[in-house]
Amino acid sequence: MNCARSQLIRSAPVVDVWGPVAPGARSSFPPAPEPHDEWSLAGGTAWVYYSPLNRRQLVRPVILSDGLSSGSSDLDQLWHGLEENGDYRFVSELHACGRDVIILGYHDRTASITDNADTAIDCIRRTIAERVGRAKLAVGGFSMGGMVTRYALAKMEHDPALPDHETSIYLSYDSPHQGGWFPIALQAFTHFATDKWGEVPGVGPVLRQFSGLLNSPAAKQMARWHIAKVGDTPRQAPERTTFLRALDEVGGWPRNVRKIGVANGVDTGTGNGVKAGATAVKCNGDTLHDTWLKTQAQGDQVVANLQKTGEEPTSVRTSGLPDIDGAPGGLFTMPSPAGDPGSFGLAGLLMALLGNEVNPDVITTSCFIPSISAVDAGDINDPKALYQPITPEHSALDAFACASRNEGHTTMTEELGAWIVNEIVAAG
Template sequence: MAQEPRIDVELTLAQGEGTTSTEKLAELTRHLPPGPWFGTRIGPARRAGERQADEVWELRSARPYRREVAQGTAAVYRADGHQRLRRPFIFADGFNYGPSDLPGLFAYFNAPYEGSKIGFLDQLLAAGIDVILLGFEQRHTYIQANAGVAISAIQRAISEREGDAELIVGGVSMGGLITRYALAEMESQRLDHQTGTYLSWDSPHNGAWIPLILQQLAYFFESAPVEPGRIKPAELIRSPAAQQLLCAWVPDAKYSGPVATASELRTQFLAELEELGQFPVRPRKLGVANGTGNGTGRDLPAGAQAFKKQLPLVYYVEANFQPDRGEHQPIGEMRALGQVRRGFTSHVPGLDGAPGGILDTFGDIAEALNAEIPDAYKLSNFVPSVSSVALDFDPAKWNIDPYEKVEAAHEKSALDEYKCDTRNSEHSEVTRPLVDWIVEQLTRR
């Protein structure tokens, strides 16, 4: 029987240090990495002459979730030669802090990529597919709240569509979960979503991974005062979206206890998905993964030190890659404010090097702290391939090998068809293998 993944923190007083002075706190503040940490990097600088949206919809959920009525915006790009919507493709933004940047989202997904001079979205527009980019006023709020915005977008697209072509609905990263929930909710309420195809792009169907030691560091650095108006490092991982999204989460730097069920928000979200039948039934369900499907991950030795940094008389931090299960395995250490905190995990899989869409998580934080880190250690797993292709396993217990060769496991997936990248590319990166497959699937008649 699988044991529950957990974390334990040991707190001791730092020998000979006592409490930290006001001067030390000020010094610590000056060396804080900018917050919030762990945001994804969708939205590059825009290019001159970038295509402008044909119209913009202001959207509002028709129902509250936990007393919150979410709002959002959709940027509509009609296909070449279309005066009205004919074949709408609603593509939702994903996990990050604050409001969506829809022009940046368009620029990101339409930028030329290796092997092609034509952007992904331009290929769809040339093929007669109308692109509707869906953004949210608060990307970090409850998935269910933003699903209400997605429902409003679907209903608006149906009302403005010319003809009866079925919709394509999906999203990148958490946007795939938002639209998955929206479509399933509509089916449960017998609302006709008229959607023939659902598409997720590196969406964490069974959870995303941010190393527990780095989550602890984000909370740890909030011990120092923050300048007015500056967002704290842990604001994103403290958010409802992160609590629902992450397969392992801690509420603060001193927390000891279970990590897969630490947040009741994730427990409730998983229960609601189960009640809705997990996925919508009517659409053909497609997905792409930025991770490999052949079981090849990154060479990040489980339990090894990733980086360490000491600022004399101010702080010391040490971060290890996540050990692979085991009992009471060390993940790192933090010293400041007269305290020493050492973290240990039990039964947590070593996900940092597993196949999946990657982020520069260790690298970003090491760079912000001016800590030395090997180039090969900067990038680590964010959305495991076993999650993005929606394999059938318990997302709270992780009773699966994260290195499973998913390219040969289609019968275990909740998706009808999916495509993995040929390498572990950056989470949500636009690559030729993924674009070629998506365009072929969406233009198939």
């Protein structure tokens, strides 16, 4: 394996709640401060950071849940996302307001939402048991973590065998209340490449990781449209249908709380600039011939042409999907590793890993969590709703805030972070 290709493999990103992260990057994050307490939970871990104002006591707890990614939660990575990955130090600001922060992680972030919700329930119960006084909790999460805690709180209200959650405010940060978008062209290429080269040393593990993540229980519950393999018709996975039914059975939302949320996309209906039906990435080379992926458009469309060199091409078609890649919302972004001109965008990186020349004008950005999904203000299957301004009466939340620009999914900004802190403080 040549040096350039070896560097590509080392820098291959992982889809993460805080954005794309290289597999080796976790060790490069500065260590998180030592938690004041650490709770071992059924299915996860909670790291407790008391506010300096509370003298090492749990007085006003705020539980923040991790979301979808590969493997188990990593405290250094989570701390980086909360405190270092934007222009607002979220934990520090909560501490300054006398709030104690409990960061909730999971042993398996790809497990089903309902399974990890049981871990969230365990965390809520432990928090109530450890709390000094009777201050109500604030409970929520980032990305998929908002769905996990939404279901957990609703289940606690619905199931008489479970205790009162003693929570006054539920919060979500760019969570996929109406589902998320993994481009069908990207899903198809990932599965195609895994089928062809999944056992190749070095490259194979990277491909299998992406394909496995897309086919994990949590991803299938999140994705509004999913394909398990090339040739499948894009649809809601059975796992998503089952989860939505389970959510409906517990009332859909917790009712005895104030529900707030934020979107990393705008509420004006202004898209991110990605044009529908455009060629996002294409390549030719040692292993792939005339292979290209297009951004999603409405109507019948060939969204990808996939061809292993020396074999017949495979066309990937969609029908009836909205032009969602350019919709307002939190962005799925994929920065290029420094010094490597071929690794831009997830598909472009994978193509380059396989030894191909990628076009230089790759579209690296697409919508991941539409704004109307993050604030539950409409069906992301509706092209008109995706691009319409959002007003309070549209949302299932009691209050929400949207970003002033379409930015990276779960990016922590002062605009959104301070709004949430103010809402938590106002709740008492």
